[in-house]
Amino acid sequence: MLEPVLGNSTVEKVLFALEVYGQVYPNGLAKLFGISVNGIQQQLSRLEDGGIVVSLMAGRTRLYQFNPRYAFLKELKALIKKAMQFLPQKEIQKYYRNRTRPRRKGKPL
Amino acid sequence: MIIDWQKVSIKKLAAIISGHLKKNGIEAVLVGGACVAIYSDNKYISYDIDLITNSSIKKIIPVLEQLGFKNTQSRLFENPQCRFLIDFVAPPVSIGEKPVSEFNYIKTRFGTICMLTPTDCVKDRMAAYFFWNDLQSLEQAVMVAKRNEINISEIKKWAQKQGEQEKYRIFLKRFKQE
Numbered sequence: 001m002l003e004p005v006l007g008n009s010t011v012e013k014v015l016f017a018l019e020v021y022g023q024v025y026p027n028g029l030a031k032l033f034g035i036s037v038n039g040i041q042q043q044l045s046r047l048e049d050g051g052i053v054v055s056l057m058a059g060r061t062r063l064y065q066f067n068p069r070y071a072f073l074k075e076l077k078a079l080i081k082k083a084m085q086f087l088p089q090k091e092i093q094k095y096y097r098n099r100t101r102p103r104r105k106g107k108p109l
Numbered sequence: 110m111i112i113d114w115q116k117v118s119i120k121k122l123a124a125i126i127s128g129h130l131k132k133n134g135i136e137a138v139l140v141g142g143a144c145v146a147i148y149s150d151n152k153y154i155s156y157d158i159d160l161i162t163n164s165s166i167k168k169i170i171p172v173l174e175q176l177g178f179k180n181t182q183s184r185l186f187e188n189p190q191c192r193f194l195i196d197f198v199a200p201p202v203s204i205g206e207k208p209v210s211e212f213n214y215i216k217t218r219f220g221t222i223c224m225l226t227p228t229d230c231v232k233d234r235m236a237a238y239f240f241w242n243d244l245q246s247l248e249q250a251v252m253v254a255k256r257n258e259i260n261i262s263e264i265k266k267w268a269q270k271q272g273e274q275e276k277y278r279i280f281l282k283r284f285k286q287e
Contacts, residue, residue, distance in 0.1 A: 049183050051199035068240040071203035 001083045011043040019080045020096045023065045114190035119146045121219055122193055123158055128220015133172045137162040138202050139224035148227050149252040158195045161202045204232045227257035239273045251283045
């Protein structure tokens with residue numbers, strides 16, 4: 001989809017996940033997409049260096065989110081949203097419809 | 110010029126770095142916490158010199174090496190004798206989605222610092238307060254606003270545009286307090 005513009009498919013997946021889930025962490029994305037944590041971390045670092053995402057610690061996990069101060073955020077998000085409309089339903093269901101609402105500790109998933 | 114890297118102040122260091130970069134054809138703008146430190150006369154202490162430039166890191170590396178600063182991570186430079194970290198933040202210079210085109214130039218005998226104006230420095234800190242509810246940033250905005258000439262109506266208009274009237278009111282109340 002946006003791979004020719006972004007350079008690779010991993011960064012595209014990372015951006016789509018950020019758009020859908022708001023906050024992501026490398027291990028979670030690696031599990032979700034079946035990609036190595038290193039590959040995900042590399043792309044998140046690249047995005048952070050470019051000011052597109054910011055990260056903060058939550059306990060021992062580094063969470064990433066879009067940088068609300070990024071000058072082109074509105075335009076980038078519009079592009080991501082548009083590109084996501086062209087994703088096959090199967091892919092949307094598999095990667096971008098994970099449960100995000102709370103679930104009490106101890107209840108089976 | 111002999112520089113005592115252990116005792117150098119943030120303003121002097123920003124001037125030395127800016128001057129040295131400029132001498133080598135690299136224009137850079139000082140942003141972030143260092144601006145707050147300078148505008149608050151060090152009431153807020155920052156150990157980061159955040160600079161924005163359109164020059165490549167490749168071009169910067171040999172220039173800062175002349176001052177003993179080594180490129181330790183992608184955009185970070187460190188000198189083991191100096192407590193300050195130099196970070197080249199990704200361009201452009203912006204407050205949210207608006208580009209910044211007016212800067213403040215502070216001349217020192219070590220070099221000229223090109224930096225955010227006090228008004229933009231306040232907006233920059235308030236943006237962090239708006240987005241992350243960071244009270245430390247609110248305090249920094251107040252510190253800068255109290256000690257410098259700022260355009261309060263511009264800040265008000267900008268805050269309204271961001272839909273943050275309530276947080277602007279909190280800022281104003283703190284700003285007007287003794």
